[in-house]
Amino acid sequence: xxxxxxxxxKKANVSIATVSRILNEQKGYSAKTKERVLEAIKELGxxxxxxxxxxxxxxxxxxxxxxxxxxxxxxxNILKGIEEVAHNRGHSIVVCHTGESGNRMMKYLQLLNExxxxxxxxxxxxxxxxxxxxxxxxxxxxxxxxxxxxxxxxPYVKVDDKHAAYSAVSYLIxxxxxxxxxxxxxxxxxxxxxxxxxxxxxxxxxHGISFDEKKIVSTxxxxxxxxxxxxxxLLKQKKDITAVFAASDELAVSAMSDAFEMGIHVPEELxxxxxxxxxxxxxxxxxxxxxxxxxxEMGKLSAELLLDMxxxxxxxxxxxxxxxxxxxxxxKKVN
Amino acid sequence: xxxxxxxxxKKANVSIATVSRILNEQKGYSAKTKERVLEAIKELGxxxxxxxxxxxxxxxxxxxxxxxxxxxxxxxNILKGIEEVAHNRGHSIVVCHTGESGNRMMKYLQLLNExxxxxxxxxxxxxxxxxxxxxxxxxxxxxxxxxxxxxxxxPYVKVDDKHAAYSAVSYLIxxxxxxxxxxxxxxxxxxxxxxxxxxxxxxxxxHGISFDEKKIVSTxxxxxxxxxxxxxxLLKQKKDITAVFAASDELAVSAMSDAFEMGIHVPEELxxxxxxxxxxxxxxxxxxxxxxxxxxEMGKLSAELLLDMxxxxxxxxxxxxxxxxxxxxxxKKVN
DNA sequence: ATCACTTTAGAAAACGTTTACGTTACTTAA
DNA sequence: TTAAGTAACGTAAACGTTTTCTAAAGTGAT
Numbered sequence: 004x005x006x007x008x009x010x011x012x013k014k015a016n017v018s019i020a021t022v023s024r025i026l027n028e029q030k031g032y033s034a035k036t037k038e039r040v041l042e043a044i045k046e047l048g049x050x051x052x053x054x055x056x057x058x059x060x061x062x063x064x065x066x067x068x069x070x071x072x073x074x075x076x077x078x079x080n081i082l083k084g085i086e087e088v089a090h091n092r093g094h095s096i097v098v099c100h101t102g103e104s105g106n107r108m109m110k111y112l113q114l115l116n117e118x119x120x121x122x123x124x125x126x127x128x129x130x131x132x133x134x135x136x137x138x139x140x141x142x143x144x145x146x147x148x149x150x151x152x153x154x155x156x157x158p159y160v161k162v163d164d165k166h167a168a169y170s171a172v173s174y175l176i177x178x179x180x181x182x183x184x185x186x187x188x189x190x191x192x193x194x195x196x197x198x199x200x201x202x203x204x205x206x207x208x209x210h211g212i213s214f215d216e217k218k219i220v221s222t223x224x225x226x227x228x229x230x231x232x233x234x235x236x237l238l239k240q241k242k243d244i245t246a247v248f249a250a251s252d253e254l255a256v257s258a259m260s261d262a263f264e265m266g267i268h269v270p271e272e273l274x275x276x277x278x279x280x281x282x283x284x285x286x287x288x289x290x291x292x293x294x295x296x297x298x299x300e301m302g303k304l305s306a307e308l309l310l311d312m313x314x315x316x317x318x319x320x321x322x323x324x325x326x327x328x329x330x331x332x333x334x335k336k337v338n
Numbered sequence: 339x340x341x342x343x344x345x346x347x348k349k350a351n352v353s354i355a356t357v358s359r360i361l362n363e364q365k366g367y368s369a370k371t372k373e374r375v376l377e378a379i380k381e382l383g384x385x386x387x388x389x390x391x392x393x394x395x396x397x398x399x400x401x402x403x404x405x406x407x408x409x410x411x412x413x414x415n416i417l418k419g420i421e422e423v424a425h426n427r428g429h430s431i432v433v434c435h436t437g438e439s440g441n442r443m444m445k446y447l448q449l450l451n452e453x454x455x456x457x458x459x460x461x462x463x464x465x466x467x468x469x470x471x472x473x474x475x476x477x478x479x480x481x482x483x484x485x486x487x488x489x490x491x492x493p494y495v496k497v498d499d500k501h502a503a504y505s506a507v508s509y510l511i512x513x514x515x516x517x518x519x520x521x522x523x524x525x526x527x528x529x530x531x532x533x534x535x536x537x538x539x540x541x542x543x544x545h546g547i548s549f550d551e552k553k554i555v556s557t558x559x560x561x562x563x564x565x566x567x568x569x570x571x572l573l574k575q576k577k578d579i580t581a582v583f584a585a586s587d588e589l590a591v592s593a594m595s596d597a598f599e600m601g602i603h604v605p606e607e608l609x610x611x612x613x614x615x616x617x618x619x620x621x622x623x624x625x626x627x628x629x630x631x632x633x634x635e636m637g638k639l640s641a642e643l644l645l646d647m648x649x650x651x652x653x654x655x656x657x658x659x660x661x662x663x664x665x666x667x668x669x670k671k672v673n
Numbered sequence: 674a675t676c677a678c679t680t681t682a683g684a685a686a687a688c689g690t691t692t693a694c695g696t697t698a699c700t701t702a703a
Numbered sequence: 704t705t706a707a708g709t710a711a712c713g714t715a716a717a718c719g720t721t722t723t724c725t726a727a728a729g730t731g732a733t
Contacts, residue, residue: 007719018683023721031681048475053452054398055719057389058688065432065453074418074634076411076617083409086435090442095432095453097400100421107425117388118400118430140383227621256621263623282411286562286591288598288623299409342689353713358691366711390689393718 006047015043026051057119065095066122066309067115069108073100075226076281077298078126081148084302085124092310094121101128103224112137122309124148129194130155144312148305149296150194151321158312158321160305162296164195167326168202171276171294172248174328176210179337180246180274183207184237186230186258187221188250195225199250199278217241225250230257235265245337246274252281252293259287259333270335280329290331297324341382350378361386392454400430401457401644402450404443408435411616412633413461416483419637420459427645429456436463438559447472457644459483464529465490479647483640484631485529486656493647493656495640497631499530502661503537506611506629507583509663511545514672515581515609518542519572521565521593522556523585530560534585534613552576560585565592570600580672581609587616590626594668605670615664625666632659 008026012019017036024031025040032040043049057063066089070078082098089096097120099111105128112134115123122144130138130152138145138157147159175183185203189196200219207214217240222229230253238244249255255277259269267273269289277284280295301324308319343361347354352371359366360375367375378384392398401424405413417433424431432455434446440463447469450458457479465473465487473480473492482494510518520538524531535554542549552575557564565588573579584590590612597604604610604624612619615630636659643654 009719019720020683020685020722021681024682027721029722033681036681050448050452052393052454052719054389054392054454055688056721058387058393058690058719059721061688063389072418073421074411074414076414079409079411079414079417082414082433083407083435086408086433090434090446090449095434095449097430097432098417098421099425099430100418111425113385114425114430117385119387119389227617253621260621260623260625282562283618283621286588286595286618286622288595290595344689354690355692355714356712359712362691364692368711371711387689390718391691393689393720394691396718 005052006049007052008049011040011043011047011049014047015040061119062121063119064093065097065118065120066124066306067111067118067120068096068098068124068126069101069111069128070098070126071101071103071105071128073098076283077149077279080281080298081126081302081305084299084304085148085306086302088303088306088310092306094310105131108134109137112141116141121313122146124305124309125157126150127194130157144309144318146305146309146312146319148301149298153193158308158319160301160308160322160324162301162324162326164198165202165205167278167294167296168199168248168250169206170202170326170328171278172203172206173210175246175248175274175276175334176206176212178246178274178334181212182241182244182246183212183218184241184244184247185219186233186237186247186249186254187219188225188229188254189223190221195250196221203248215241218244222254225254227253227257230254230261232261234258234261238265244273246276246334249275249277252277252279252284252291254278255291255293255333256283256287259291270333274334274337276328276334284329284331287333289333292331292334293329295327295329297326300324340387341384342387343384346375346378346382346384349382350375396454397456398454399428400432400453400455401459401641402432402434402446402453402455403459403461404434404436404446404463405461406436406438406440406463408433411618412484412614415616415633416461416637416640419634419639420483420641421637423638423641423645427641429645443469444472447476451476456648457481459640459644460492461485462530465492479644479653481640481644481647481654483636484633488528493643493654495636495643495657495659497636497659497661499533500537500540502613502629502631503534503583503585504541505537505661505663506613507538507541508545510581510583510609510611510669511541511547513581513609513669516547517576517579517581518547518553519576519579519582520554521568521572521582521584521589522554523560523564523589524558525556530585531556538583550576553579557589560589562588562592565589565596567596569593569596573600579608581611581669584610584612587612587614587619587626587628590628590668591618591622594622594626605668609669609672611663611669619664619666622668624668627666627669628664630662630664632661635659 101108125147127149135155151159220237277293284291284293436443462484470490486494555572612628619626619628
């Protein structure tokens with residue numbers, strides 16, 4: 004078995020209280036005893052039992068993270084950011100894959116409660132009444148990242164989707180495009196769907212371009228698969244389009260693939276701008292111009308906020324993260 | 339505070355032992371008391387404290403996972419597989435990002451030990467003497483995934499890299515190619531580097547094609563960035579190459595980007611085959627033919643094995659996972 | 674030498690469970 | 704009825720820490 008604090012106490016001829024004090028850098032011991040104890044610790048290869056600590060301290064130094072899909076490039080960047088600061092500040096993270104539909108959500112929430120995690124980070128999914136209720140009962144800090152809740156007062160870290168979409172479309176307009184289509188993702192999605200089309204519409208309007216239902220095509224989700232066949236559909240609805248704004252990089256790449264199949268050259272014949280700035284954006288051929296959400300930084304910040312709430316006990320302000328456009332090679336200037 | 343087992347015992351007028359028995363579905367109570375207790379549990383919203391359980395049971399129902407880079411598409415697929423089975427079998431996972439160079443490895447190993455995880459899964463990194471020693475001291479099951487150790491007897495789950503590379507190159511040869519180049523990744527890497535070039539050489543040899551140093555170019559790693567500029571270099575060394583085998587999908591896509599820049603059409607003028615079958619392989623333009631490692635399944639299997647070791651207490655056999663080629667559009671038949 | 678502090682240290686309770694052991698009450702067979 | 708066996712439950716120890724409380728020993732100052 005692993006040596007316990009008792010073993011080192013015995014070996015160093017002190018009480019366990021003293022060992023504990025030394026371990027926690029409190030005071031109440033002389034320099035010599037400290038040395039003796041440290042020696043005993045080293046000799047035994049003693050490592051404190053975090054479980055026992057957790058029991059008495061009511062702190063597990065662990066935070067739970069919920070992702071609809073752990074394996075997406077989107078999630079994994081956020082994850083990396085969270086991991087980075089959490090571990091730097093002495094916390095581990097347990098990750099839960101809730102599934103796109105969130106069907107495993109409640110099960111995981113319970114699990115995290117039983118494990119007595121110190122806080123929870125919630126990614127890109129909408130908070131239902133039920134989730135909120137159990138979150139509330141757990142009485143631990145929660146922060147949302149890449150999502151927000153209109154109904155419940157939970158701090159979040161995200162970009163302003165409407166504004167970001169507005170920027171992307173304005174960029175296209177500045178490049179001389181007037182006939183701009185959109186591949187929108189799920190328009191019923193209140194977080195990533197509707198706001199982006201609103202931004203699109205607003206940009207059009209503010210630049211004196213009239214909106215046309217036919218210039219927009221929506222998909223059930225934001226993945227590459229979801230985007231397949233959408234460009235042809237869009238182009239059939241409205242053939243004079245010169246540029247398209249895709250609501251995600253995966254949708255954009257999907258459109259690029261379709262364009263390739265159709266013999267349409269990007270950007271010579273059609274400009275495309277994406278949204279997210281995932282790794283595939285750089286890797287696309289040609290490299291995809293896109294609206295960057297700084298996912299890694301958002302992950303870091305959300306963890307910072309959560310840990311701040313943990314130490315201060317206070318709640319914290321939400322953060323709107325600045326977005327920006329990464330110019331690569333899929334948007335051409337026209338006149 | 340959260341209600342404890344004592345609270346429910348009091349409320350149901352039984353001892354905590356009885357509550358515990360009911361909770362754990364042991365026997366030693368009547369149907370009526372069970373009902374009373376269950377009611378009390380519901381009313382109080384009681385949820386057992388997993389850390390107290392962990393202390394007494396010496397089992398935390400948690401496993402630790404070490405990744406060089408959590409955010410890579412490679413890791414995240416494995417992660418998803420592990421998560422899936424671990425949670426289905428009642429375990430949570432804590433993920434650790436050790437950094438490419440493994441500099442945080444020892445810190446994390448200690449952490450996982452202090453947290454008393456029940457087992458560890460180790461991904462794509464080589465096991466040093468030091469790692470092995472501390473792993474050994476922890477006395478918990480370990481399984482390697484997408485890597486293996488020549489020096490230490492640790493069970494692993496991976497494809498046979500040499501054989502897989504052999505298959506990929508043979509495929510190219512079957513398609514009529516004779517002048518086949520390779521972008522190899524790090525040739526000093528004993529796991530993912532050298533075996534793949536050995537497979538490449540062997541395939542050439544077995545098909546009566548002589549090997550030429552100039553047909554191979556190596557990179558410090560397997561990422562997109564690492565691959566940049568490698569195709570031009572390769573083509574300068576040996577201009578008559580008609581096909582290239584890239585040691586990873588990212589390297590392959592990198593080559594495709596370079597080819598695009600150089601005005602070389604894939605696959606008409608140059609065939610490319612990748613390795614891994616990441617999401618980008620489907621998303622590439624044109625879609626990348628590649629040698630698939632079933633990462634998700636490998637993740638699942640590794641978790642299965644680990645949990646089996648946990649329940650049986652026995653060690654387990656390593657598994658070589660079958661690989662196969664996914665034919666897409668980057669390899670052309672020549673004659 | 675005495676007094677008043679301060680520092681060093683130990684004993685024991687507490688955290689929320691599981692479980693070995695003991696006790697009581699209930700069956701069943703004779 | 705009684706003895707023996709079993710089912711239903713309770714008591715208390717244990718898991719490995721932290722922390723409160725208390726006691727002993729040092730340290731100056733007088």
